[in-house]
Amino acid sequence: MKTLLLAGATGLVGRHALRLALADTRVERVVAPTRRPLPPHPKLLNPIEDFAHLPPHAPWWKVDGVVCALGTTMAKAGSRAAFEAVDYEMPLTVARLALRHGAQAFALNSALGANPDSRVFYSRVKGELEQSLRAMKNPGYLSLTFVRPGLIGGERAENRRAESLTILAVRLLTPFLPQRYRLVPAERIAHHLVEAALAATPGVTVLESEQLQ
Template structure:
């Protein structure tokens, strides 16, 4: 099974990459990034400028596309810049992979993603999901984690406070809202590559 991984340098993407490179059933992982990754015998790492139109290349064809692309409004600098990544870039990459014959896509989305939401972040996530459904992948898995339990340096103060509270109150927080580890999300994404055709939504409480 050959994988195409987008977002390999983020918290979840790094975990997906590590798991995939150590999985004997996965001979090749293609992970385009802005800067070169640490070389590995199984890793194909095209260097891509994601601010430009995505290149035509044979590596878009894989058995499955796993997409961990994403940013925050604060990090992007504006709502428009956030949407350019979390909607436009994801859709462009997904369409490119589909056009090259990749039949399966797994997206790391968000708890509460809903195109009808009044919250800009969740509405954007929901619109991305809706538009991916229209592309026509044979199998599309939408993974919707709650707060990601990670120690990433760029985490906002509110995220850090939420993680501390989530860890302390985990026994009494409903499973749907508990923070989940980046490693658990990565495992769930890889597991979701296989399965029946159609669209599957994986809510946060299903992530293990």
């Protein structure tokens, strides 16, 4: 039986990951810090925290594995600095604190095209995060998994008009698109994240969008 930390439990992918983890008989407890309370569950520990000021010595950091589904958009963030705070700084803080308390596996919801040298800001930030996670030493994570979906399918809590129009277009064009660029259901992404955190396969594993279908 394992204990998992889930960062981003209220997002599209995170909600599915939470449901899957709570239903999994291999999971003894899910620690899901959020800004607002989640519905109670016997296996859920739900610290109410501000992710910009996470408590470094809280006992709930002691987990076996981490699923990180934190993320936003440039439109919602409002600036590059605010986007980096959510998509780079917060996940890296979670990774460092969980590692410090003994976590062995970290599964990240990254993005298609993640590359620290990309000219595309979004892809560059995702790539820089992956790079920073790989660079963690002394001793670093036994298992790192980067899940790189393209466009994510599912019902979001908030309305993202531009994204919704893109998803509609992708659905219409799906028969003509390479598998790499097809819509990936949020539940499939969540499944791979939870499985990776539980399996804790040694080394670095990268799951590209076409592997998530």
